[in-house]
Amino acid sequence: MSSYSFRLYVTGETTLSREAEANLRALCKNRLVDDYEIEIVDILERSALAEEEQIVATPTIMRLAPLPRLRVIGDLSDHERAARAFGLPGPAIRDEGRG
Amino acid sequence: MRDKSGGVTKISTGIDGFDLIALGGLPANRMTLVAGTTGSGKTLFGLEFLMKGILQFDEPGVFVTFEESPSDLRKVMTAFDYDIDGKEESGEWTFIDATLTSSPQDVVVGDYDLGALIARIGAAVQSIGAKRVVLDSTGSLFSRFADTGHVRFELFRLAAALREQGTTSVLTMEIAGERNAFSRFGVEEFVADNVVVLRNILEEAKRRRTIEILKFRGAPHRTGEWLFTIVASEGFIVIPVSLLGTKELASSTRVSTGNTEVDRMCGGGFYRDSAIIVSGPTGVGKTLMAIQFIAAGVAQGECCVLFSFEESRDQLIRNAASWGFDLPMMERSGNLRIACEYPEMASLEDHFVSMKQVIEEYQPVRLAVDNLSALERVATARGLRDFIIGMTSFVKHQEITSLFTSTTRTLMGASSITEAHISAITDTIVVMRYAELAGEIRRAITLLKMRGSSHDTRVREFSIDGEGIHVGMAFGQSIGILGLAGGGESVI
Structure with missing residues (x-):
């Protein structure tokens, strides 16, 4: 089982959805190597899951593990800030984000 | 229940007296902004609009709450003798909990939209066949997301989605005490062709509650402020005095x-x-x-x-x-x-x-x-x-x-x-x-x-x-x- 687990909530195939997924994957790969899992939830198909967590904005990314759970809203275009928000370790290589 | 006047179809709210001053009710298949100061009765207006829709017209409803938790709202409904639990069980009433209280403070990094909210409302409307939707109170969205222009645009998108689904909706918003400051977030221009203002005024040391329809685009309505009251056994009652006779x-x-x-x-x-x-x-x-x-x-x-x-x-x-x-x-x-x-x-x-x-x-x-x-x-x-x-x-x-x-x-x-x-x-x-x-x-x-x-x-x-x-x-x-x-x- 991985140390880090994320769930990305999106609403369909939008630019924001794609950006968020790409940024999250890049961020994890760079900082967590392969010690992470990402689950993607499309609210258009699984609205009950959004209901459970009272998700209002998309993209919303939840850090499920390690506890405590954390939530970040946005496409994570600023990798440095996103990493801080998720409490990720320093990068293996310099981030490519706008940060 | 449905009354066509001036080319705009209206749906009866069922709220005592309101339909008289609204000349039939709220414009059907549109969004109406109900603006009011704290404690002016906005939430109750929304709750009654939905409940009366179910009780009198068999129209299921979705209540989206941004400030008060569904359990608090259930208590309010019970206090007014409404069988809210029964209506939820029968699938005629659905709460969408969009309050912030139970979720951790969200950090915002980059761009986002309110697609999740729109999708949740859409799914709920579809699943119970809702005809009426209430969003109460949207002011908190503006305090949660700093970019007001962005939120306004998202509400516009939401209004369009609700219209497409054939619902008549009420969007409540808190306004400051000043008499004409109802456009604090400029929402009504974007979202609602229809604006109703509730006031709770202290005048000569006596409190008066009034309701006024500011506009129904393309549809007639009575003008001026009308008294209303909120009573335990009957809820929201507008007193359209000079129309009764x-x-x-x-x-x-x-x-x-x-x-x-x-x-x-x-x-x-x-x-x-x-x-x-x-x-x-x-x-x-x-x-x-x-x-x-x-x-x-x-x-x-x-x-x-x-x-x-x-x-x-x-x-x-x-x-x-x-x-x-x-x-x-x-x-x-x-x-x-x-x-x-x-x-x-x-x-x-x-x-x-x-x-x-x-x-x-x-x-x-x-x-x-x-x-x-x-x-x-x-x-x-x-x-x-x-x-x-x-x-x-x-x-x-x-x-x-x-x-x-x-x-x-x-x-x-x-x-x-x-x-x-x-x-x-x-x-x-x-x-x-x-x-x-x-x-x-x-x-x-x-x-x-x-x-x-x-x-x-x-x-x-x-x-x-x-x-x-x-x-x-x-x-x-x-x-x-x-x-x-x-x-x-x-x-x-």
Whole structure:
């Protein structure tokens, strides 16, 4: 089982959805190597899951593990800030984000 | 339920009185912004819009809450005697919890939209076949997401999605206290072609709740502020005072005033379904007129209601007994209902509603209210006028003969503030006054106005004894009891 687990909530195939997924994957790969899992939830198909967590904005990314759970809203275009928000370790290589 | 006027279809809200001022209800398949200050009743308006939709029109609803938790709202609904749990179980009502309280503070990194919210609402609407949606209160979205322009755009998208799904929606928003600051976030221009404003105003140290429709794009509605009240058993009630009396019937049947001599003065009695005001200074005999009138009804087996705002029940019964009327016995006969209330116990609107409840429950043939002037203590001038117009119109609508007493401020002459408001819509004004004649205080009575009737226009003397009122001769000399003309030897 991985140390880090994320769930990305999106609403369909939008630019924001794609950006968020790409940024999250890049961020994890760079900082967590392969010690992470990402689950993607499309609210258009699984609205009950959004209901459970009272998700209002998309993209919303939840850090499920390690506890405590954390939530970040946005496409994570600023990798440095996103990493801080998720409490990720320093990068293996310099981030490519706008940060 | 659906009423087409001016090209825009309206749907009845079911909210008591609101549909009258909205000329049918809210514009169908559109979003209406309901803006109001804190505690102005926005949330309740939304809750009732949904619940009445289910109860009266079989239209399921989705309630999206941003501030109060669903469990708090369920408590509110239960307090108003609505079976919210039952409606949720039957799948007619769905809450969408968009409150922030139970979720951790979100950090925002980069761009986002409110697609999740729109998708959740869309899914809920579809799953229960909702026709009505309420979003309460969207102001908190603006405090949660800093970019107001962005939120506005998202609400616009939401409005479009709701329209596409064929729902009629209410979006509530908190506004600052200033009178015209309803566009704090500029939402109405983007989202709602229809704007309703609720106000909770402190005026002359008295609180008034009003509702006003600012605009219904392309659809007619009544203008101006209307009083409304919120009562435990009935919820949100708009009092559309001057609209209640539109269907007035004019009966030519006479009913006894309870006094054969007064009957004679009136040309055979009061008209059935008319509103009578009895004006006079303290102690001149107004309450006696009221009791006489009620007793005459009870004697004929008519159901009668007497509201007393001036005297306690015991006082009233004692006074009546001194004139030979046994009120407790009349009550036991089942034809009389006495309701004594202190004006200060409730707001004017609440008095209106509780009186309306009693009247609807007992469906009296005769009604007496003693004394309207006592209500001046809990009302502003405008509030009292609305109350009086509303009450008289309401009872006329029910074909009730109603008698209201009103106390003049001075012992002689001069009408009271109350009469100025009521005279235009009353059919008959009985004027009772003290008059000074040859160094003696006498009692005088006359009829100031009586709907299309040949009646006695003279000023007559009257006296009161253990059997009630005795109308005597007309005063011979010129005597001006109304304080209008400075004639004769009348006014002190």
